[in-house]
Amino acid sequence: MTVGLFIPCYVDQFYPGAAIATLQLLEKLGVDVVYPQNQTCCGQPMANSGYEHLTKGCNELFIENFADFDYIVAPSGSCVLHVRDHLHDDKNPEAAKNISHKIYELTSFLTDVLKVEKLDARFPHKVGVHQSCHGQRGLHISSMTELVAPEFSKPGSLLQMVSDIELVSLGRKYECCGFGGTFCVTEEAVSVKMGKDRVEDHLEHGAEYITGADMSCLMHMEGILKRQGSKVKVIHIAEILNAG
Amino acid sequence: MSSREKILAAVKANQPDSTALPDLSVFETTAQGSLEKFAEVLTFIGGKIAYVTGYDDIARMIGEQHGNDAKIVTPLRELSKLRTASLDDLSSIHDLHDVDVAILKAHFAVAENGAVWITEHEMVHRVLPFVTQHLAIVIHETDIVPKMHQAYDKIGTMSDYGFGAFIAGPSKTADIEQSLVIGAHGPRSMTVFVISANPDFPK
Amino acid sequence: MEHSTKDHAELAEEFNRDEDRVDWHDETLWFIRSKRDKAAHSIPEWETLRETASQIKNNVLSNLHTYLQQFEQNAIANGVEVHWAADAAEHNQIVHRLINEANVVRMVKSKSMLTEECGLNEYLAKNGIEVIDSDLGERIVQLAEEPPSHIVLPCIHKKKEEIGEIFHQHLGIEAGISDPQFLTETARQHLREVFLTRKVALTGVNFAIAETGEFVVCTNEGNADMGAHLSEVHIASMGIEKLLPQKKHLGVFLRLLTRSATGQPITTYSSHFKKPREGQKMHIIIVDNGRTVQLGRKDFRNSLKCIRCAACMNTCPVYRRSGGHSYHTAVAGPIGSILAPNLDMEKYADLPFASTLCGSCSNVCPVKIDIHDQLYKWRQVLVQAGYTPTAKKLAMKAMATTLASPALYHIAGKAGRFTIKYAPFAVNNKLNPWYKQRDMPAAPEQSFGEWYKQNGKKK
Numbered sequence: 001m002t003v004g005l006f007i008p009c010y011v012d013q014f015y016p017g018a019a020i021a022t023l024q025l026l027e028k029l030g031v032d033v034v035y036p037q038n039q040t041c042c043g044q045p046m047a048n049s050g051y052e053h054l055t056k057g058c059n060e061l062f063i064e065n066f067a068d069f070d071y072i073v074a075p076s077g078s079c080v081l082h083v084r085d086h087l088h089d090d091k092n093p094e095a096a097k098n099i100s101h102k103i104y105e106l107t108s109f110l111t112d113v114l115k116v117e118k119l120d121a122r123f124p125h126k127v128g129v130h131q132s133c134h135g136q137r138g139l140h141i142s143s144m145t146e147l148v149a150p151e152f153s154k155p156g157s158l159l160q161m162v163s164d165i166e167l168v169s170l171g172r173k174y175e176c177c178g179f180g181g182t183f184c185v186t187e188e189a190v191s192v193k194m195g196k197d198r199v200e201d202h203l204e205h206g207a208e209y210i211t212g213a214d215m216s217c218l219m220h221m222e223g224i225l226k227r228q229g230s231k232v233k234v235i236h237i238a239e240i241l242n243a244g
Numbered sequence: 245m246s247s248r249e250k251i252l253a254a255v256k257a258n259q260p261d262s263t264a265l266p267d268l269s270v271f272e273t274t275a276q277g278s279l280e281k282f283a284e285v286l287t288f289i290g291g292k293i294a295y296v297t298g299y300d301d302i303a304r305m306i307g308e309q310h311g312n313d314a315k316i317v318t319p320l321r322e323l324s325k326l327r328t329a330s331l332d333d334l335s336s337i338h339d340l341h342d343v344d345v346a347i348l349k350a351h352f353a354v355a356e357n358g359a360v361w362i363t364e365h366e367m368v369h370r371v372l373p374f375v376t377q378h379l380a381i382v383i384h385e386t387d388i389v390p391k392m393h394q395a396y397d398k399i400g401t402m403s404d405y406g407f408g409a410f411i412a413g414p415s416k417t418a419d420i421e422q423s424l425v426i427g428a429h430g431p432r433s434m435t436v437f438v439i440s441a442n443p444d445f446p447k
Numbered sequence: 448m449e450h451s452t453k454d455h456a457e458l459a460e461e462f463n464r465d466e467d468r469v470d471w472h473d474e475t476l477w478f479i480r481s482k483r484d485k486a487a488h489s490i491p492e493w494e495t496l497r498e499t500a501s502q503i504k505n506n507v508l509s510n511l512h513t514y515l516q517q518f519e520q521n522a523i524a525n526g527v528e529v530h531w532a533a534d535a536a537e538h539n540q541i542v543h544r545l546i547n548e549a550n551v552v553r554m555v556k557s558k559s560m561l562t563e564e565c566g567l568n569e570y571l572a573k574n575g576i577e578v579i580d581s582d583l584g585e586r587i588v589q590l591a592e593e594p595p596s597h598i599v600l601p602c603i604h605k606k607k608e609e610i611g612e613i614f615h616q617h618l619g620i621e622a623g624i625s626d627p628q629f630l631t632e633t634a635r636q637h638l639r640e641v642f643l644t645r646k647v648a649l650t651g652v653n654f655a656i657a658e659t660g661e662f663v664v665c666t667n668e669g670n671a672d673m674g675a676h677l678s679e680v681h682i683a684s685m686g687i688e689k690l691l692p693q694k695k696h697l698g699v700f701l702r703l704l705t706r707s708a709t710g711q712p713i714t715t716y717s718s719h720f721k722k723p724r725e726g727q728k729m730h731i732i733i734v735d736n737g738r739t740v741q742l743g744r745k746d747f748r749n750s751l752k753c754i755r756c757a758a759c760m761n762t763c764p765v766y767r768r769s770g771g772h773s774y775h776t777a778v779a780g781p782i783g784s785i786l787a788p789n790l791d792m793e794k795y796a797d798l799p800f801a802s803t804l805c806g807s808c809s810n811v812c813p814v815k816i817d818i819h820d821q822l823y824k825w826r827q828v829l830v831q832a833g834y835t836p837t838a839k840k841l842a843m844k845a846m847a848t849t850l851a852s853p854a855l856y857h858i859a860g861k862a863g864r865f866t867i868k869y870a871p872f873a874v875n876n877k878l879n880p881w882y883k884q885r886d887m888p889a890a891p892e893q894s895f896g897e898w899y900k901q902n903g904k905k906k
Binding site: 175193222 | 455456459463484494765800801811827831835839844849852856860863880886
């Protein structure tokens with residue numbers, strides 16, 4: 001099988017390490033990965049701001065880049081959810097639908113398709129796991145106490161396979177970080193307060209690193225951590241699963 | 245066009261295609277309601293429970309709990325000697341404003357939420373279970389259903405009413421900083437007397 | 448309802464100036480959400496209940512025309528007078544007329560968010576009618592001359608010291624009292640006198656049963672009953688969507704409502720009003736006020752399934768940190784944000800954007816309203832209708848063009864990184880809202896695309 005690697009625009013530009021780790025991790029697991037170099041963005045920033053009608057160009061470009069792969073994998077729950085729910089093309093409706101069925105967020109791909117049971121990774125640090133909203137509620141990457149259902153976490157189960165890692169417990173495991181796309185600037189006060197509260201939860205419980213499946217959440221929390229002069233770092237889960 | 249006509253026309257024009265009602269049989273059960281569960285929940289929600297073998301027990305306990313000055317009313321003939329005032333021939337229901345204790349019979353109780361079902365006939369006056377300072381309810385041990393579905397099944401077999409209520413514990417509020425206060429506008433306390441002929445009854 | 452010209456973002460920014468208070472507000476509501484979780488998890492069939500309730504309400508909305516008439520017919524047969532109000536103004540006029548017909552100038556009212564929506568209290572006050580809200584939280588905000596901030600816990604935004612001060616000012620207690628027990632007792636005595644003297648009482652309606660013409664009012668305090676049973680005229684106001692087809696459906700809804708709202712198994716009182724008390728007059732006012740319009744909106748009609756439990760407010764991380772008043776509408780929070788734009792798109796255009804679309808609300812909704820999906824869809828509607836700032840429109844158009852072209856995207860990305868690295872002052876300043884309380888991300892030398900070109904697989 002050949003996997004098309006889809007790298008969110010801001011990961012491409014600001015956090016290439018997460019993308020490199022994703023690529024290396026998939027290759028380590030025996031996957032044939034191709035990165036279509038003409039990809040740009042899934043269109044979510046515009047769609048979530050009410051401008052879905054402007055995303056035709058983005059959608060067409062996405063289909064052009066990714067239509068022919070067996071799977072498409074991205075280190076982002078948010079982007080994958082957007083593509084799954086909102087990718088359409090009047091000229092090519094079948095292609096769009098096919099993509100929706102074969103696009104996966106990274107940790108789900110590892111657990112559901114590759115069915116990974118062990119990892120050759122080591123990360124001897126205290127790590128807090130942030131469960132990004134779109135992944136957990138939209139893609140069912142993990143459970144949450146809102147629903148009366150069995151508890152599970154795909155990122156969590158993969159992190160358990162990493163040696164010497166210590167996962168810290170949190171006060172509120174499933175709360176939103178407050179990034180929310182353009183929300184982070186249009187509702188700056190609430191966005192920052194939400195981010196500060198998340199960060200404090202991790203700090204209170206001794207996290208040295210905060211990880212998650214979405215770099216957007218981590219970028220937002222990193223901005224707050226750096227402003228606070230904190231030594232705590234953010235790191236995409238791909239980099240932990242690929243570590244050591 | 246009257247507002248009624250306008251509204252109904254708009255509803256008709258705008259409502260979506262009909263979808264079916266779901267089947268409620270998944271909630272059916274033949275199980276009896278658990279007295280233990282009822283007692284646990286009633287206590288949790290601020291109510292009190294007392295196990296008695298008969299009305300003499302109830303009379304004694306009420307006598308002990310409330311002093312000689314208490315205004316006690318009840319339609320229950322078995323407790324007529326407790327009455328300090330009558331519920332008949334009131335010049336106005338406002339005369340009930342200073343009732344301290346009202347003792348009423350409920351039709352049945354619901355185990356899952358500590359509630360009892362009582363209708364106007366048992367209340368005598370609708371305001372009575374609300375205006376009284378302390379409410380005492382009498383039920384029989386065998387009249388407990390497990391959940392609300394069974395409660396409505398049972399109500400469906402009973403005669404019609406002009407007013408009925410589920411009452412679960414004493415009145416309460418947490419409107420002030422989420423601090424629970426028992427005794428808001430309704431009764432300050434609610435005691436359920438459970439009558440059983442079973443001598444091994446919890447006491 | 449007062450119309451504030453400030454939008455949610457501005458009001459939320461003001462709310463956030465007192466961080467300790469935000470923490471207190473947030474923790475209080477989170478505590479309620481936790482109680483809700485505990486209650487839900489104690490019911491193994493919880494998700495089945497939600498699905499059942501959702502389907503019942505779907506059936507109601509799709510047969511509303513029939514159920515409304517059935518309800519009316521049965522209510523009339525029970526001796527209740529039924530009125531229809533197309534909008535808020537008509538509702539208020541009907542209430543006013545009924546009060547006049549009773550030859551009084553005072554009324555006691557238990558909680559009804561519908562009457563908040565209609566601005567009933569203000570209307571009656573202007574017409575010389577005194578209305579006393581009997582729900583403790585509502586009475587407090589009434590004395591404070593504020594609207595309620597939460598549909599179930601009206602004064603959740605008020606501290607007990609503040610409530611003590613309000614009672615000192617208006618109910619004559621000593622200054623400096625903050626004990627909730629004492630304050631509740633004060634309200635009990637004060638309102639008891641009101642219950643015993645008001646001839647007209649107004650209540651809301653939690654559920655109206657088409658099959659029998661009866662309606663149910665749920666309270667913990669007993670205030671709705673105290674008012675109604677001591678009154679000579681009982682008026683009950685309900686939205687058209689409050690119907691349930693059959694009485695047995697109450698078995699589902701009464702199991703879900705209070706557990707979702709506060710974590711309690713049931714409210715203290717679930718009062719079933721069917722016929723007027725002997726000698727009493729009972730009226731039901733069935734209100735539209737925009738609901739039929741919402742019913743016609745395919746993407747948004749599900750919002751009419753709402754049973755006003757406020758679980759969505761308690762769970763919403765934005766609501767908890769902005770407070771109900773930031774939404775400048777009677778029903779706030781996530782559900783309010785999908786109901787209000789239907790009433791006035793211009794006035795409420797900000798609300799669907801007051802969300803990160805985290806989806807928590809949809810998960811706790813007992814009737815499975817797809818709240819977060821509707822928030823997304825309202826954004827599309829509002830933008831198409833022209834209710835977003837021009838600057839944003841231009842920025843979005845620029846973004847769309849850039850992102851549809853690989854070449855432009857690469858140039859923009861490189862330029863952005865270059866700016867951050869070599870001219871940080873261009874972005875690290877007051878004009879950049881991100882920068883106010885957060886550092887910008889560091890600018891790597893290469894994007895992943897550039898790295899891949901050098902190091903990745905060629906295919």
